[in-house]
Structures are given as structure tokens and as C-alpha cells.
Amino acid sequence: MNNLDISLLKQQLAEVIPPISTALSLPPACYSDVEILELEKKYIFQANWIGLGRADQWQNPGDYSGLEIVGIPIIVLRDSQSKLRAFANSCRHRGAQLLEGKGNCQVIRCPFHRWTYALDGRLLTAPKIKNSEQFEYNKYGLIEVSIAERYGLVFLNFDDKANDIDQYLDGFGPLHAPWSFDDLVSYKRHEFEVNCNWKAFLDVFNEYYHLPYVHPDSINNIYLTPEPSEEVSGDFASQFGPTEGTGALLESTQQYSLPKIESLDERNANGARYTWLFPNMTFAAGTESVWIYEAYPLTPQRSHIVLTLCFPTSTTQLSDFEHSARYYFERLLAAIEEDIEALENQQLGLNSPLAQQGRFNPELEPNVASFAIWYARQFENLQLAN
Ligand code: FES
Ligand SMILES: [Fe+2]
Numbered sequence: 001m002n003n004l005d006i007s008l009l010k011q012q013l014a015e016v017i018p019p020i021s022t023a024l025s026l027p028p029a030c031y032s033d034v035e036i037l038e039l040e041k042k043y044i045f046q047a048n049w050i051g052l053g054r055a056d057q058w059q060n061p062g063d064y065s066g067l068e069i070v071g072i073p074i075i076v077l078r079d080s081q082s083k084l085r086a087f088a089n090s091c092r093h094r095g096a097q098l099l100e101g102k103g104n105c106q107v108i109r110c111p112f113h114r115w116t117y118a119l120d121g122r123l124l125t126a127p128k129i130k131n132s133e134q135f136e137y138n139k140y141g142l143i144e145v146s147i148a149e150r151y152g153l154v155f156l157n158f159d160d161k162a163n164d165i166d167q168y169l170d171g172f173g174p175l176h177a178p179w180s181f182d183d184l185v186s187y188k189r190h191e192f193e194v195n196c197n198w199k200a201f202l203d204v205f206n207e208y209y210h211l212p213y214v215h216p217d218s219i220n221n222i223y224l225t226p227e228p229s230e231e232v233s234g235d236f237a238s239q240f241g242p243t244e245g246t247g248a249l250l251e252s253t254q255q256y257s258l259p260k261i262e263s264l265d266e267r268n269a270n271g272a273r274y275t276w277l278f279p280n281m282t283f284a285a286g287t288e289s290v291w292i293y294e295a296y297p298l299t300p301q302r303s304h305i306v307l308t309l310c311f312p313t314s315t316t317q318l319s320d321f322e323h324s325a326r327y328y329f330e331r332l333l334a335a336i337e338e339d340i341e342a343l344e345n346q347q348l349g350l351n352s353p354l355a356q357q358g359r360f361n362p363e364l365e366p367n368v369a370s371f372a373i374w375y376a377r378q379f380e381n382l383q384l385a386n
Contacts, residue, residue: 004035006384012357016376020369021362026376028355031197031347037300043378044279045070045158045297048235049168051281052076052147052154053294054186054308058084062106062119066099069296072158074145075099075108079119086156087121088143098142108142117142151181153281153292169277170234176275178268179261179285184310187289187325190333191306196343197350198280198295198303199375204339205284205293206276207365208241214342218334222247223272229366237370238275240268247272248286249331256327258288258315276367278374288315289328301347307332 015024030036050069057065057076064077066089073089075098087108089097096112099105107124108117116125121142129135146157148165151173155165194201204210211220226241245254260269269287276282283292294306309329315321349355360369 004029004033006382009036010379010382010384013376013379015357016372018373019362020360020366020373023360023369023373024357025360025369026199026372027357028350028352030375031200031350032300034300037297039379039382040297041070043382044375046072047159047162047378048279049148049155049157049162049165050279051277051294052156053189053281053292053306054184054310055084055149055152055154056186057102057154057189060104062104063102064099064105064108065102066097069156073097074156075142076147076154076156077105077108077119081120083120084147084149084154085120086145086147088145090143091115092123092140092142093126115140151176152184153181153277155277168235171230171232172234172236172275172277175230175232175238176273176285178264179273179290180263180312181290183312184290185313185316186308186310187316188309188329189306190308190329191304193298194303194305194340194343195301196303196340196347197300198297199371200343200346200350201295201303201305201339202276202280202282202293202371203365203368204343205282206237206239206274206367206371207361209361209364210339210342214338215335218250218338219247219331221251226364228363229370235374236275236277237367237374238273239367240271240273242271243287246287247284248289248291248328250327250334253327253331256324258311258318258321258324258328260287261289261312262314274367276371278371291328291332301351307336 012027017023058078061078061080061082064075067074075087075089077085079085091098091110093113093115096110098108098110114127118124121144123137123140148155150169208226211223222243222245224242226239229239246257273285281294283290290310292308296304298304
């Protein structure tokens with residue numbers, strides 16, 4: 001850390017405070033500066049619950065993924081008792097990476113010297129190391145990382161002194177109960193990279209302000225004026241808005257609409273709820289489906305994005321499901337393509353040393369403002385002498 005002016009950053013973040021009607025937006029450097037990304041890794045990603053998408057990625061015992069989250073290699077797997085676990089993807093012998101990609105395994109076997117671990121992380125065998133050499137197997141299990149499943153979603157926390165997951169999600173359950181999250185099935189998981197900051201991607205998904213200008217012919221006419229955002233105590237923001245037709249299909253393909261989620265009441269059956277689980281996961285809970293985005297920083301100006309589109313189990317069993325679901329996926333890609341053009345352009349402006357903090361539209365971008373305020377708070381312990 002040499003070029004970043006921490007005292008200026010702290011001063012600027014101190015202006016990102018409630019109420020959202022007067023809060024300044026985040027300093028543009030937070031969207032472009034490589035040293036701030038390093039601070040985000042420590043104060044945002046390694047200090048909070050982060051979203052890893054849907055739990056049905058790991059359906060059966062032994063299902064695993066080798067992930068890299070803010071540069072940290074992690075294994076997520078379902079153990080033989082069906083409990084989801086996360087481990088450092090680093091062998092306890094001499095550190096080799098243990099698993100890559102996705103798959104199913106009975107044990108975790110290091111490719112280097114074949115130390116072998118159970119799915120609960122215990123070291124089972126280490127070739128040619130004998131007990132008589134006072135080697136204590138129970139001291140060399142995999143390093144476990146906190147992971148939790150709630151509402152069919154998965155959350156990981158690198159900080160073992162982290163807040164309780166249920167405190168993090170306080171108020172989430174009742175607000176989202178109408179969509180029966182536990183009953184959803186992931187139809188598609190689609191990964192891509194985009195040339196913008198990870199926060200900018202999540203920002204645009206969460207605001208209504210851009211709809212008439214960025215999506216004038218694709219989805220804008222479906223979305224009516226949104227309701228004020230929810231007052232919540234958990235680390236998330238949520239705003240509901242009525243729709244005319246379904247927000248999950250293009251204006252031109254509304255006829256392919258699948259049945260509405262059965263558990264929705266009158267109000268929720270005619271709108272969409274946009275929720276942002278801080279810092280990196282967001283979704284829209286619509287009338288027939290829920291679509292989720294995870295965003296992970298690669299560099300300050302490039303992000304890895306994961307989209308998951310889900311439907312209720314009963315919908316996926318309909319004979320015409322596949323045919324209609326394709327139109328849902330097509331709508332998401334079409335809107336994203338329009339967003340990406342706007343985001344890449346925004347990034348160019350944010351990169352300027354002359355860019356300054358702005359203001360929020362409190363009715364049309366309250367989720368973006370709530371996130372900015374939460375983000376600024378995470379840096380309260382940032383020391384001047386970094
Ligand atoms: S590094 Fe894994 S067994 Fe040697
Ligand atoms: Fe958009």
C-alpha cells in the first residue's frame with residue numbers, strides 16, 4: 001500500500017451514511033483501484049458471510065467443487081452424512097491443491113504424495129508414515145471454513161469469529177417465505193466474466209432507474225413504479241415492485257409464461273422482489289421463477305459472474321417446461337447484454353481520477369444506497385497507517 005490515500009478514502013466513506021436521500025455514493029476509486037480491492041478482500045470478503053449460490057450444486061454425498069474466492073482456493077463438498085462442508089484446498093502435508101473443478105469423490109486424495117482425507121476432513125492415510133514415528137493423524141485434518149445452508153442458498157465465511165448466520169439473515173425468512181425457496185430447483189447455472197467492477201454489476205441489477213434508458217424495448221414496460229424498500233435488520237436490502245406480466249420474460253415472449261409459484265399471495269403474484277444479500281449475491285424473486293447472481297472480483301475492473309435460474313419443483317415436471325424455460329433464460333441473457341454495454345461504459349467513467357461521488361435516487365435505487373452504506377461501515381476499523 002503506497003499510493004492510496006487512506007485518510008481521503010475514510011473521509012469519502014464517512015459521507016456514505018443514512019438517510020439514503022442525502023447519502024453520497026461510493027467513491028469512484030472503490031470501483032477502480034487495485035489497492036482498494038485488496039482492502040475489500042480483507043474487510044468485505046474475508047470478514048462477512050458471502051453467497052455461493054444454490055445448495056443443489058452439491059446434491060449428493062461426495063459432490064464437490066474446487067473454487068477460488070478472492071484468490072483463496074476452497075473446497076466445498078457434501079460429506080457422507082449429507083452435511084455441506086468447506087475446507088482450505090491446501091494439503092496438510094506440503095500444501096498442494098487437492099481438488100479442482102466439480103465432481104464426486106469418496107475420499108479426498110492429494111495428487112502429490114497421496115495423503116488421503118475423509119469427506120469430513122479427517123486425515124485417513126499418509127503413505128509410509130508410521131504411527132511409531134509419533135505421527136498424530138488427528139493433528140493433520142483439513143482446515144475447515146464456516147459454511148451454512150439457509151433457504152436453499154449457501155453462505156461461506158472465512159472469519160471464524162463471524163456473526164451468526166441467522167443474525168446476518170435476520171428478517172430474510174418471513175420476507176421471502178411466499179417464494180418457498182427450499183422448494184426451488186436450479187434449472188441453469190451460467191458463468192461468465194464482465195469488464196466492470198463486481199459492485200457495479202450488482203448495483204445495476206438492483207435498481208429501477210436505468211430501465212427506460214438501457215432496456216427500453218426488452219423489459220422496461222413490464223416494471224411499474226416500485227414500492228419503497230424494506231426496513232430490515234439483516235445484512236441485506238430488498239425492494240418489491242409490481243409488474244404487468246412477468247419480469248422474467250421479454251415483452252415479446254410473455255406468451256411462454258409458466259405457472260405462477262403456488263405459494264404466492266395476491267400481491268407477490270403480481271410483481272418481483274429484488275434482494276441483495278451483502279456483499280456479493282443478489283436475486284429477483286419473480287412470479288414463476290427466481291434468478292440469482294453471484295459476483296466475485298477478479299481485478300477492480302473485471303468480475304466473475306454466476307447466474308442461476310430456478311423454478312419450483314412442480315414447474316420443472318411439466319411436459320412443456322424445457323420449451324418455456326428456454327425463453328426465461330433468453331430474457332436474462334438479453335437484459336444482461338444490454339446491462340453489460342452500460343456497465344462497460346460506466347467503468348470507463350469510474351476509472352477517471354476526476355470522477356467524484358454522486359447521489360442516489362431514493363425511490364429507484366434504494367438497494368444500491370443500502371449496500372453502499374453497509375460497505376462504508378465495513379471499513380470503520382481501517383487504520384490510517386495501513
Ligand atoms: S502435498 Fe499433499 S501429500 Fe504431499
Ligand atoms: Fe438492467
